[in-house]
Amino acid sequence: MLSQVYRCGFQPFNQHLLPWVQCTTVSRSHCIQPSVIRHVRSWSNIPFITVPLSRTHGKSFAHRGELKHAKRIVVKLGSAVVTRGDECGLALGRLASIVEQVSVLQNQGREMMLVTSGAVAFGKQRLRHEILLSQSVRQALHSGQNQLKEMAIPVLEARACAAAGQSGLMALYEAMFTQYSICAAQILVTNLDFHDEQKRRNLNGTLHELLRMNIVPIVNTNDAVVPPAEPNSDLQGVNVISVKDNDSLAARLAVEMKTDLLIVLSDVEGLFDSPPGSDDAKLIDIFYPGDQQSVTFGTKSRVGMGGMEAKVKAALWALQGGTSVVIANGTHPKVSGHVITDIVEGKKVGTFFSEVKPAGPTVEQQGEMARSGGRMLATLEPEQRAEIIHHLADLLTDQRDEILLANKKDLEEAEGRLAAPLLKRLSLSTSKLNSLAIGLRQIAASSQDSVGRVLRRTRIAKNLELEQVTVPIGVLLVIFESRPDCLPQVAALAIASGNGLLLKGGKEAAHSNRILHLLTQEALSIHGVKEAVQLVNTREEVEDLCRLDKMIDLIIPRGSSQLVRDIQKAAKGIPVMGHSEGICHMYVDSEASVDKVTRLVRDSKCEYPAACNALETLLIHRDLLRTPLFDQIIDMLRVEQVKIHAGPKFASYLTFSPSEVKSLRTEYGDLELCIEVVDNVQDAIDHIHKYGSSHTDVIVTENENTAEFFLQHVDSACVFWNASTRFSDGYRFGLGAEVGISTSRIHARGPVGLEGLLTTKWLLRGKDHVVSDFSEHGSLKYLHENLPVPQRNTN
Numbered sequence: 001m002l003s004q005v006y007r008c009g010f011q012p013f014n015q016h017l018l019p020w021v022q023c024t025t026v027s028r029s030h031c032i033q034p035s036v037i038r039h040v041r042s043w044s045n046i047p048f049i050t051v052p053l054s055r056t057h058g059k060s061f062a063h064r065g066e067l068k069h070a071k072r073i074v075v076k077l078g079s080a081v082v083t084r085g086d087e088c089g090l091a092l093g094r095l096a097s098i099v100e101q102v103s104v105l106q107n108q109g110r111e112m113m114l115v116t117s118g119a120v121a122f123g124k125q126r127l128r129h130e131i132l133l134s135q136s137v138r139q140a141l142h143s144g145q146n147q148l149k150e151m152a153i154p155v156l157e158a159r160a161c162a163a164a165g166q167s168g169l170m171a172l173y174e175a176m177f178t179q180y181s182i183c184a185a186q187i188l189v190t191n192l193d194f195h196d197e198q199k200r201r202n203l204n205g206t207l208h209e210l211l212r213m214n215i216v217p218i219v220n221t222n223d224a225v226v227p228p229a230e231p232n233s234d235l236q237g238v239n240v241i242s243v244k245d246n247d248s249l250a251a252r253l254a255v256e257m258k259t260d261l262l263i264v265l266s267d268v269e270g271l272f273d274s275p276p277g278s279d280d281a282k283l284i285d286i287f288y289p290g291d292q293q294s295v296t297f298g299t300k301s302r303v304g305m306g307g308m309e310a311k312v313k314a315a316l317w318a319l320q321g322g323t324s325v326v327i328a329n330g331t332h333p334k335v336s337g338h339v340i341t342d343i344v345e346g347k348k349v350g351t352f353f354s355e356v357k358p359a360g361p362t363v364e365q366q367g368e369m370a371r372s373g374g375r376m377l378a379t380l381e382p383e384q385r386a387e388i389i390h391h392l393a394d395l396l397t398d399q400r401d402e403i404l405l406a407n408k409k410d411l412e413e414a415e416g417r418l419a420a421p422l423l424k425r426l427s428l429s430t431s432k433l434n435s436l437a438i439g440l441r442q443i444a445a446s447s448q449d450s451v452g453r454v455l456r457r458t459r460i461a462k463n464l465e466l467e468q469v470t471v472p473i474g475v476l477l478v479i480f481e482s483r484p485d486c487l488p489q490v491a492a493l494a495i496a497s498g499n500g501l502l503l504k505g506g507k508e509a510a511h512s513n514r515i516l517h518l519l520t521q522e523a524l525s526i527h528g529v530k531e532a533v534q535l536v537n538t539r540e541e542v543e544d545l546c547r548l549d550k551m552i553d554l555i556i557p558r559g560s561s562q563l564v565r566d567i568q569k570a571a572k573g574i575p576v577m578g579h580s581e582g583i584c585h586m587y588v589d590s591e592a593s594v595d596k597v598t599r600l601v602r603d604s605k606c607e608y609p610a611a612c613n614a615l616e617t618l619l620i621h622r623d624l625l626r627t628p629l630f631d632q633i634i635d636m637l638r639v640e641q642v643k644i645h646a647g648p649k650f651a652s653y654l655t656f657s658p659s660e661v662k663s664l665r666t667e668y669g670d671l672e673l674c675i676e677v678v679d680n681v682q683d684a685i686d687h688i689h690k691y692g693s694s695h696t697d698v699i700v701t702e703n704e705n706t707a708e709f710f711l712q713h714v715d716s717a718c719v720f721w722n723a724s725t726r727f728s729d730g731y732r733f734g735l736g737a738e739v740g741i742s743t744s745r746i747h748a749r750g751p752v753g754l755e756g757l758l759t760t761k762w763l764l765r766g767k768d769h770v771v772s773d774f775s776e777h778g779s780l781k782y783l784h785e786n787l788p789v790p791q792r793n794t795n
Contacts, residue, residue, distance in 0.1 A: 062356035070260035076250035079268035081330035082118035103180035123165025165386030188222040230453030238366035251314035255321030265330025270351030348544035367551030373532030391522035393440035398766025399563040421610030447496035457787035474553035481559030484512035489737035497757040549573035587684040589701035647676030715750030717750040
């Protein structure tokens with residue numbers, strides 16, 4: 001703790017200030033002047049993030065992503081968040097987590113304020129304990145027996161509970177904030193304090209003074225003197241202060257103090273379009289003023305008298321005053337530990353209130369449109385789907401000038417910001433567009449019997465036949481970086497397989513993606529399925545898209561290994577198809593042909609070093625060292641300006657070696673190559689299994705037995721003999737195009753084309769068949785006869 005600075009202020013409060021203020025300090029000897037630097041690092045398990053926090057108040061944030069710039073924040077804790085399920089006492093673990101998050105944000109340089117409930121529940125626990133203790137003593141004295149009779153607990157008045165609980169609640173907050181070297185001060189208010197102009201000025205001055213001294217104000221209603229609340233039957237006759245008052249208090253405080261953000265934590269995920277728990281209830285991601293007409297409000301909170309309607313009114317009032325608002329769940333055990341920090345980081349949590357309504361549909365609406373459009377697409381005749389793809393191929397060549405002009409804008413904006421390999425991926429050309437058109441026509445030709453193809457037929461019994469047929473997966477989310485040519489390829493595969501499609505491209509290719517998507521929708525329009533392919537243009541974070549498990553059936557990332565890893569980590573309940581790394585190996589055997597080796601190495605490494613199927617590690621049989629073949633390989637790499645990294649074994653053979661490799665498990669994505677020495681083919685296979693990524697691995701040899709041994713024993717998606725690693729591609733495999741290369745062992749593996757975007761369903765056709773007819777004494781017997789399957793059209 002010596003490296004930390006205690007954040008505590010003096011208490012120079014004017015004695016005439018209203019309302020009542022109590023400052024809790026860590027230790028008098030540790031108090032510091034307000035001039036001390038406020039950026040104090042917290043030893044919390046929540047990541048410490050430094051962000052710029054300069055902002056002029058006056059208008060609320062338009063998008064979630066802007067919340068990270070919020071400097072002054074009010075967090076309102078509802079009764080359901082603070083109290084336990086039995087309403088007698090506080091939820092200590094939940095409260096400790098909230099204090100930790102508030103402390104982390106405070107130590108980032110933000111100004112945090114709390115509006116909290118809980119005094120009534122805490123006091124109720126204490127008073128019930130005292131009453132039970134008192135009754136037990138009297139009853140024992142009266143009866144003269146140790147055994148106590150059942151005792152009735154009298155109804156406890158809410159204001160008395162609040163009076164008994166205020167000091168304990170504040171002491172608890174003090175103890176928790178002390179763990180983070182943060183000072184807290186309690187401010188008790190009533191509604192009257194906001195109606196009296198002098199009291200309002202006093203309150204404002206008090207809060208500003210506390211914030212200036214880096215103290216966290218903890219504001220709550222003075223429940224000991226407020227008018228009694230209406231009885232709440234859910235609480236079995238025990239009156240609890242209205243949550244609606246605290247919602248109003250938090251909104252008033254936020255506007256009065258010109259705060260940037262108000263976070264309202266309750267026991268529901270946010271605002272729903274119908275009461276939570278009903279069959280059709282959907283969480284509203286963004287709520288706009290005027291939308292309340294389309295919302296049905298449910299019952300009020302379990303604890304307290306307020307409900308979602310009160311929260312919405314308070315939120316809209318705060319929004320009108322220039323404060324952004326998020327309503328979220330503060331009780332869910334899986335998210336409560338980071339809900340506040342997630343909101344401030346701009347993650348899609350709860351309901352965000354915004355005055356700026358986007359021109360286009362939300363990503364949730366786009367997901368629904370893709371689902372509906374995909375189902376319509378799947379019902380089209382194969383010839384109709386093929387016609388759409390042919391039309392898209394024609395548009396790529398007919399509209400070539402417009403596409404290249406848009407791509408030129410992307411390249412100009414990316415100049416100086418993107419590395420050379422990424423710029424190459426971003427670039428489109430006439431030849432690329434022509435190749436795309438050829439690939440799309442291949443997809444159209446192969447799609448004739450893709451959807452609805454019968455894979456298996458079985459006669460279960462007489463007049464009871466079973467079929468297994470191919471069907472679309474559903475809605476695909478494809479996320480790609482710096483690859484605008486990926487959009488028409490993936491769109492064509494989705495169209496051919498009858499899948500709905502959501503596309504999320506990198507902002508560096510925004511102009512190219514926009515025109516390519518417009519052309520795709522133009523092609524889809526010829527058969528009325530324009531909405532089947534959607535381009536996500538909102539400020540949706542990839543992590544938020546990966547949480548749409550009810551709308552998306554499969555995620556396919558196309559980009560860097562870091563992007564793939566991030567998506568695999570973020571995806572909750574949605575399968576991810578792809579590979580995180582493309583560490584491709586080539587083993588040059590002792591019986592390799594001199595003429596073939598240099599050609600294969602050059603093509604695999606130098607033809608397109610940024611591709612995932614480019615060579616990254618060259619394994620050389622030890623007998624080839626110091627031979628003309630080895631010298632030719634090195635000379636060729638030097639001419640091609642390939643930087644060589646020596647593996648540990650290779651370095652041991654050299655007096656002056658190139659830079660030794662930092663890791664044998666490296667995807668360079670550039671003109672860099674690792675060279676390592678192996679003893680034999682088995683040694684090469686072991687190296688590949690230990691350091692490879694199961695993508696593409698090659699053997700160069702003239703010995704057929706050695707080659708077959710390599711092909712059968714290397715456990716990778718693609719294994720080649722005397723061929724470049726660059727052949728690992730859907731177009732080169734004759735698939736027309738690919739959505740990516742998968743190293744997964746489930747479903748599709750290797751270059752994933754049309755077949756990898758299909759799944760199956762079972763069709764059973766019977767005539768009044770019931771299972772009981774097949775019992776021991778039934779009249780029918782299972783036949784399980786295999787029936788001929790219709791021949792597939794391969795033309």
